[in-house]
Amino acid sequence: MLSYSKFCANVCSAQLKINVYYVSQSLNTNCLKAFKNCHKCFSTRENTFKQTSTKKDAQGFDRDRGRPLYLDAQATTPMDPRVLDAMLPYLTNYYGNPHSRTHAYGWESESAIEHARNQVADLIGAEPKEVIFTSGATESNNIAVKGVARFYASKKKHIITTQTEHKCVLDSCRALEGEGFSVTYLPVGPTGLIDMDQLEAAIRPDTSLVSIMFINNEIGVKQPIEEIGALCKAKKVFFHSDCAQGFGKVPLDVKKCNIDLMSISGHKIYGPKGIGALYVRRRPRVRIEPIQSGGGQERGMRSGTVPTPLAVGLGAASELAKTEMAYDHKWMETLSERLLDKICSRLPSVIRNGDPEHSYPGCINLSFAYVEGKFLVYKIF
The missing domain is CATH 3.40.640.10 (Type I PLP-dependent aspartate aminotransferase-like (Major domain))
Known part of the structure; x- marks a missing residue:
């Protein structure tokens, strides 16, 4: 019987949100490797996470690597x-x-x-x-x-x-x-x-x-x-x-x-x-x-x-x-379609949670087979 780790990818304006919830018992490293390659399409991961320096500021961020890409827009958004x-x-x-x-x-x-x-x-x-x-x-x-x-x-x-x-x-x-x-x-x-x-x-x-x-x-x-x-x-x-x-x-x-x-x-x-x-x-x-x-x-x-x-x-x-709602919603649809296409074309056994017709495009919830949730978060960030 397959066990799943729940993965949320929510898109809000030009932001993405990723939360990994519970954790399965087994781990498929090939699946994780494919996901990591897919994730590069959506972030500046290669540029912002270069392992070239160990200098850190008071908050623990590596100054040469930069801050992580913000992916928690369903929780809060930056002020306009x-x-x-x-x-x-x-x-x-x-x-x-x-x-x-x-x-x-x-x-x-x-x-x-x-x-x-x-x-x-x-x-x-x-x-x-x-x-x-x-x-x-x-x-x-x-x-x-x-x-x-x-x-x-x-x-x-x-x-x-x-x-x-x-x-x-x-x-x-x-x-x-x-x-x-x-x-x-x-x-x-x-x-x-x-x-x-x-x-x-x-x-x-x-x-x-x-x-x-x-x-x-x-x-x-x-x-x-x-x-x-x-x-x-x-x-x-x-x-x-x-x-x-x-x-x-x-x-x-x-x-x-x-x-x-x-x-x-x-x-x-x-x-x-x-x-x-x-x-x-x-x-x-x-x-x-x-x-x-x-x-x-x-x-x-x-x-x-x-x-x-x-x-x-x-x-x-x-x-x-109110002024920008139509534009923002169209942009959400574009981002969510791109996210789904990229992930589903490169990873097997991906399940979308929630009704695909009656849902907000800025919030997508996916389940992946064989992936340890906490390890997936660690590798992404």
């Missing part, structure tokens, strides 16, 4: 210089607290934040007042899942999610189970997609929320959120989607998809780290119990001073994503 340009004035000159409404310094920052709110809302077809700034998608997911569940707990105490959600969603659901809520964890099929019939059968009269991510960060599969949204609307159940991997990369319309809550991350679209957003539908209104106390900022849903420079950065990144 144009985003940094938009942020700089609010890091130096315009430093007022946006919630100080009695003087010009606060007004300047508040105006910048509202402009950023408009930019984010415009990318997803929402109203600006429906966008709540957070520290990132993890916080957004926590607010959405816990906030909705706790607010409607007196009448509904059942939640539905999938087994392949991000850890923050799964941990939020486990925390709610400890509070007496019932949670259904739906499995996914062999291609990573959920079964709509199973989802419909799982919805109960006391179901308050369905939380299913749009694009999976491991295998890139795209769930049918339009169908899920339509089903939830018909059943009068709120629909939350973690769209950290889809926001700014593929077209999204919260009204068309009947999404009630959407989690957003800034640093996945060449924006700054430490900022995200939560879309919360106003009509019909979705009520949320805040998970932290404070000054009642962000319509009382997320207390705490909104960091003006970071919000401006998210807004700028959103506007750039």
Whole structure:
């Protein structure tokens, strides 16, 4: 019986991401050698990894060899210089607290934040007042899942999610189970997609929320959120989607998809780290119990001073994503096709994980036969 090591090659803009997961028992050195030769087609490996010097800097990098090629773009992306340009004035000159409404310094920052709110809302077809700034998608997911569940707990105490959600969603659901809520964890099929019939059968009269991510960060599969949204609307159940991997990369319309809550991350679209957003539908209104106390900022849903420079950065990144989305997506398709063609033409027994038709081209997940995962990573880098 063949054992496999799971290998992720995700393409994001001109970046690639490679993660090697679990490890098989056997190793085929010819397969590994062929993979190494194939990998040279996609990197500057020969130039940046020359074994000609042992000089290292304080971080342990060989100065003559250079830094490794960055292949982790699904985890985070470098900041676009144009985003940094938009942020700089609010890091130096315009430093007022946006919630100080009695003087010009606060007004300047508040105006910048509202402009950023408009930019984010415009990318997803929402109203600006429906966008709540957070520290990132993890916080957004926590607010959405816990906030909705706790607010409607007196009448509904059942939640539905999938087994392949991000850890923050799964941990939020486990925390709610400890509070007496019932949670259904739906499995996914062999291609990573959920079964709509199973989802419909799982919805109960006391179901308050369905939380299913749009694009999976491991295998890139795209769930049918339009169908899920339509089903939830018909059943009068709120629909939350973690769209950290889809926001700014593929077209999204919260009204068309009947999404009630959407989690957003800034640093996945060449924006700054430490900022995200939560879309919360106003009509019909979705009520949320805040998970932290404070000054009642962000319509009382997320207390705490909104960091003006970071919000401006998210807004700028959103506007750039909308402008360049079609070009970037076409470039992703070109890179992913090239990656697949090169690897599959030179290596035997390569399996693509996830649905090839319903997936984001910037995230490709492959399994290789006979390869020790940790050894493969060591040899690549």
